[in-house]
Amino acid sequence: MKIPRIAFAAYGFALLIIVLDQLTKAWILSLPDVASIKQIPVGYVFAEVFPPVLRFTFVQNTGVSFGLFGGGEARWGLTIFSVLVSGALAWWATRADRRLLITAIGLVIGGALGNVIDRVRFGYVVDFIDVSGTGVFPWVFNVADSAITIGVVLLIIDSFLSDRASKA
Template identity: 65%
Template sequence: MKLSRLALGAYALALVVIIADQITKAMVLSAMPAEPSPLLDGFRIADVLPPVFNLTFVLNTGVSFGMFGGGEARWILSIFSIGMAVALSVWAYRANRCLLAAAIGLVIGGAIGNVIDRVRFGGVVDFLDFSGTGLFPWIFNIADSGITIGIALLILDSFLSERRSKVGVAVEKS
């Protein structure tokens, strides 16, 4: 079983997202006060560009952007995310376009990064806070960004590959 350069690129990008995600989350957790609890929901760590951008710790027990919160689905969400990462890994193995491989790698990395948190903490460590804009009220992390950008790139790749196939059909007919 020989891996293509595209598959290796996807897996490497996933690893980069996981490492960047876990390092930034470790930095956030190290900035938390030790007393009375290491996990104080809604704790403001730093005002970066107030009021537009701040670092605010939130433990998200739901899915993306806090939907279905409460923590009851911790293991179901973890198993689902691992299953998706495995399926995407197979897709990356078969990828034949650079944009597709990059998109898959971003989603895999984001999914695994958030699974690590669910297993360790019972929820996902979020800290990127753009809620001061009034346009985006959610707090998120690097893994969430990887997933969101990866899905956007999957959609873009789908449009581009569909367009290429229509151009190819038109060229064959002429």
């Protein structure tokens, strides 16, 4: 099977998100002077970046994006599900022909696999971007979660745009 060039753009976006996600998590976990991640208490505030709007706070997310379905029991189920979805999206990228769709697919793949790496390594996803001080968005998240969210929004936008184009 020959993979179209445009599909490699999706894979490139995915790789970029995985690298950014893992680098930001490695950076944030290196801030406290501890020998092990297990010594960092949940809720530990690494930094008040722009109080009270933006803080870096350590959260062990055992669920999916933004802590949904947490509890830890579903670690391997969520891992397998994320890998299967990423595989399906990677296949979809070989069929896609629109740049917005390719970008969206790449963001979702990268975000999903970035969080899979954490689930395998730690048993939970490392979340740290905390904007709960705004009173609008109570969850703590990470780069991977952001990529998934933006990717899904782009998928919806692409769906509307491609539907309009096909009716024109």
